Amino acid sequence: MTGKVVTITSGKGGVGKTTTVANIAVALAADGKKVVCIDGDIGLRNLDVIMGLENRIVYDIVDVVEGRCRTRQAMIRDKRMPELFLIPAAQTRDKNAVSPSDMIRLCDELRQEMDWILIDSPAGIERGFRNSIAAADKVLIVTNPEMSAVRDADRVIGLLEAEEKAAPSLIVNRLNPTMVKRGDMLGVDDVYDLLRIEVIGIVPEDENVIVASNRGAPLAIEAKSRAGQAFRNIARRLNGEQVPFLDLEAHSLWDRIARLAGRK
Amino acid sequence: MSNSGLLQIKGIRDGLMVTLADAAWPVVRTALLNRIEEQPGFFQGARLALDVGNQVLHVAELSELRDKLSENGITLWAVISNSPTTETTSQNLGLATRLHKPRPQEMQTARGIDDEAAMWVSKTLRSGTRIEFAGHIVIFGDVNPGAEVIAGGSVIVWGRLRGVVHAGAQGNADAVVCALDLSPTQLRIAGEIAVAPRREGKPQPEIARMKNGRLHAEAWTPG
Incomplete structure (x- = not known):
């Protein structure tokens, strides 16, 4: 078995990288795949909290790299999904505790027994970012429909091009269709217009994402949530399926009213 | 050859400067890494500028060494080289290719040589990319916000120009800037600076030049 290494990064902080990793991981695992997430944000770990596994951490990635435990021992099994694992970051160390070649070695080992290895990159373009992309077969860039996030995404794409990595794909997170319609928010077209890379996911803004994160139970398991559906679609696209994008427009309140009115 | 013959180390204002001898890349690379292994305390935390001489280096080699x-x-932080390929590689990786900003008189001599030379760039320049050339620059692609293009001569962009552009950087007021969509963050020709006015309607090709000491943009049409 040779697993694929996918790194999720963004440049700018706070755009939803960690949430995206947790949700895609859950969606892939729900589909019966063996998945391991690696938290690359050494010193500022979050992925364990969002996945609700914080209290089960015994060993972390630095322990693996420095040989204090076997890789298996640092892999925390998810509460809900038997084939979903997390390798947490160390909270008491910094980015320099791990090197790009450590990451390549670790991922090569994980590839043997896993289908998907998802790496949650820290914000920024320094050491932590370089560690995170070192082993990547595929890079997903998360951005929000805001000018500053899109600029940072452009910078990161430029860095990936310079490293001669395969072309990354784009996830536009936290899109508010009503605001886009009013002209108050960048649309997916505007974002694509600048970045010009394949769009693999469009995730609508959804309060439930925050609720789910606080509860440590990623949304993608919940059938009803629109954002959860969008994350599940990204997972299917990663698997090579052709999945149409959600029709976000039709679900704004006014559209629904207009539709009802039109039907009568 | 002994280790010491392969590299020279000296202290400079910006940290350490290592000059590599003209031997095969794997040889000098190993020599450098061995030297670091011998004196880890000396190198720990250092900022290193590397003079690679005539080595032709690609991204894989240079990024591997950097890591x-x-x-x-x-x-x-810097790679000094006589090879244009290596210089491009370094720029792509965000490394400096000169130790200091060039002094005006150095640029003057460059101008004499490269007056009619042009640099061809066939890709989109993304944020954080900086392209400098003493002659003209032709870009087949977009210049995104956050990218910088600095030319001794004129700049032609067959695409959208949305970053910072400086034509006639050494004082040539006859330099022009043209683009299919001229919406730079900032446009400079020689010593003048202008900001593009907000565009209304569809973009059209435009050319900016100096007129009576002020920057002026107009439609770029044949004839």
Whole structure:
């Protein structure tokens, strides 16, 4: 078995990288795949909290790299999904505790027994970012429909091009269709217009994402949530399926009213 | 050849300067890494500028060395080279290719040589990319916000120009800037600076030039 290494990064902080990793991981695992997430944000770990596994951490990635435990021992099994694992970051160390070649070695080992290895990159373009992309077969860039996030995404794409990595794909997170319609928010077209890379996911803004994160139970398991559906679609696209994008427009309140009115 | 013959180390204002001898890349690379291994305390935390002479280096080699150095606590910040390929590689990786900003008189001599030369760039310049050339620059692609293009001569962009552009950077007021969509963050020709006015309607090709000491943009039409 040779697993694929996918790194999720963004440049700018706070755009939803960690949430995206947790949700895609859950969606892939729900589909019966063996998945391991690696938290690359050494010193500022979050992925364990969002996945609700914080209290089960015994060993972390630095322990693996420095040989204090076997890789298996640092892999925390998810509460809900038997084939979903997390390798947490160390909270008491910094980015320099791990090197790009450590990451390549670790991922090569994980590839043997896993289908998907998802790496949650820290914000920024320094050491932590370089560690995170070192082993990547595929890079997903998360951005929000805001000018500053899109600029940072452009910078990161430029860095990936310079490293001669395969072309990354784009996830536009936290899109508010009503605001886009009013002209108050960048649309997916505007974002694509600048970045010009394949769009693999469009995730609508959804309060439930925050609720789910606080509860440590990623949304993608919940059938009803629109954002959860969008994350599940990204997972299917990663698997090579052709999945149409959600029709976000039709679900704004006014559209629904207009539709009802039109039907009568 | 002994280790010491392969590289020379000296202290400069910006950290350490290592000059590599003209031997095969794997040889000098190993010599450098061995030297670091011998004296880890000396190199720990250093900012390193590397003079690679005539080596032709590609991204794989240079980024590998940069990561190796960074694992030893050394920051590679500049690569000085006589090879244009290596210079491009360094620029792509965000490394400096000169130790100091060039002094005006140095640029003057460059101008004499490269007056009619042009640099061809066939890709989109993304944020954080900086392209400098003493002659003209032709870009087949977009210039995104956050990218910088600095030319001794004129700049032609067959695409959208949305970053910062400086034509006639050494004082040539006859330099022009043209683009299919001229919406730069900032446009400079010689010593003048202008900001593009907000565009209304569809973009059209435009040309900016100096007229009576002021920057002026107009439709770029044949004839």
